Amino acid sequence: MAKLRSVKGMNDVLPEDAARWHRLESTFRELVGRYGFGEVRTPLVEPTELFVRSIGEATDIVEKEMYTFDDRGGESLTLRPEGTASAARAWLQHSVGNQQPVTKWFYMGTMYRRERPAKGRYREFRQAGCEIYGDPGPFVDAELIDLVVRYLRALGIQDIEVLINSLGAGETRDRYREALLDYLRPHASELSEDSQRRLERNPLRVLDSKAKQDQAIAENAPQILDYLDEESATHFEELKAALEAMGTPYVVEPRLVRGLDYYTRTLFEVRGRGGDLGANAALCGGGRYDDMVAELGGPSTPAIGFAIGLDRLLLVMAEGTPKPSLDGFLIVRSKELRTKALAIAQQLRDAGCRIDADLRGGSMKSQFRRADKSSAPFALVLAEAEAEAGTLQVKELATGEQNELPVDQVADAILRG
Numbered sequence: 001m002a003k004l005r006s007v008k009g010m011n012d013v014l015p016e017d018a019a020r021w022h023r024l025e026s027t028f029r030e031l032v033g034r035y036g037f038g039e040v041r042t043p044l045v046e047p048t049e050l051f052v053r054s055i056g057e058a059t060d061i062v063e064k065e066m067y068t069f070d071d072r073g074g075e076s077l078t079l080r081p082e083g084t085a086s087a088a089r090a091w092l093q094h095s096v097g098n099q100q101p102v103t104k105w106f107y108m109g110t111m112y113r114r115e116r117p118a119k120g121r122y123r124e125f126r127q128a129g130c131e132i133y134g135d136p137g138p139f140v141d142a143e144l145i146d147l148v149v150r151y152l153r154a155l156g157i158q159d160i161e162v163l164i165n166s167l168g169a170g171e172t173r174d175r176y177r178e179a180l181l182d183y184l185r186p187h188a189s190e191l192s193e194d195s196q197r198r199l200e201r202n203p204l205r206v207l208d209s210k211a212k213q214d215q216a217i218a219e220n221a222p223q224i225l226d227y228l229d230e231e232s233a234t235h236f237e238e239l240k241a242a243l244e245a246m247g248t249p250y251v252v253e254p255r256l257v258r259g260l261d262y263y264t265r266t267l268f269e270v271r272g273r274g275g276d277l278g279a280n281a282a283l284c285g286g287g288r289y290d291d292m293v294a295e296l297g298g299p300s301t302p303a304i305g306f307a308i309g310l311d312r313l314l315l316v317m318a319e320g321t322p323k324p325s326l327d328g329f330l331i332v333r334s335k336e337l338r339t340k341a342l343a344i345a346q347q348l349r350d351a352g353c354r355i356d357a358d359l360r361g362g363s364m365k366s367q368f369r370r371a372d373k374s375s376a377p378f379a380l381v382l383a384e385a386e387a388e389a390g391t392l393q394v395k396e397l398a399t400g401e402q403n404e405l406p407v408d409q410v411a412d413a414i415l416r417g
């Protein structure tokens, strides 16, 4: 029988890697908590139409990457490819906007896209993100970009580049679309197959196409910043000034459009420049999507958000020294003492210690071998004499130093190190 393996592009996280994941997650939670973001948890599965309407039909995600299936009732469902649409759906469904003028939410979880797997690109991956509803910016835009930079720095990721752009609003998009089409049409036959097909429906896609021939043509395309309406231009100037006032580094990249349709005005991407991923790997993408809530059937509501790719952070983050996952390893001299050992282990756990024990009844030598292999700094030995006296031998494994202590003093001793 063929060996069963996980689905291609979907990876297990084993306990030895879990500590680094916890660091990514707890640092994020702690940081966004300081800004007043509350956590939203939405289902992994949504009606397919949610993503088609918000992300846009002529996008890579909707055209090729979604895991879509009909459930037994015939409804088309999709594993979420990103978090923004689900959060907006939940915000609308629960009429949160009626209860508070501005909502600040964060989420963390797995996303699903059927992309070609590569280093840092998976079919199940994890994102952490923030969404703000009800504030038109630009100051909150700057604050959010700065938050991402602070998060990366807190993880020791310094070598980054923050790219910003503005896509304007309403008529900007229409005027720019026309100008871009005028420029692209004569080059149509040189474009990639995907871009040729999408050209009339969604010419902006050509600008962030990964195909080499498209990139060469995009190089000389007209730039959206030259087409901004007055309000959007002011918004962008104020955003830049706010970033400068906070000391947040940024670079204006007029060709940044990103792969989803819903963005308006502020758009940003944070790229890592070092580490395992190589140069220019996108770590975080975000932007304003002032039209999406209305698009989903709600009242017109300004909104902005970002998503950080946690799998990629793991690849660029400094290693750090792993913390031991145990405080003590209990060693039991004879089989008869195992019941007693159980009670002592529980007493130590109740006192806050992380304790493992080898209860198979093997030799002292084999138990010490397991203690040495574990991450516990102390072996705690229970033999007949200690059981009688209500004590344990506490042996520091690194130095070999050993003391006999009453059981109720052991927790203190090993937690102090």
Ligand code: AMP
Binding pocket: 082, 113, 115, 120, 121, 122, 123, 124, 125, 126, 127, 259, 282, 283, 284, 285, 286, 307, 308, 309, 310, 311, 312
């Ligand atoms: P997006 O939702 O496409 O704006 O992506 C936001 C961030 O999620 C990116 O900058 C990546 O760090 C991460 N990301 C997107 N797609 C994948 C993937 N297939 N595998 C791993 N990370 C991803």
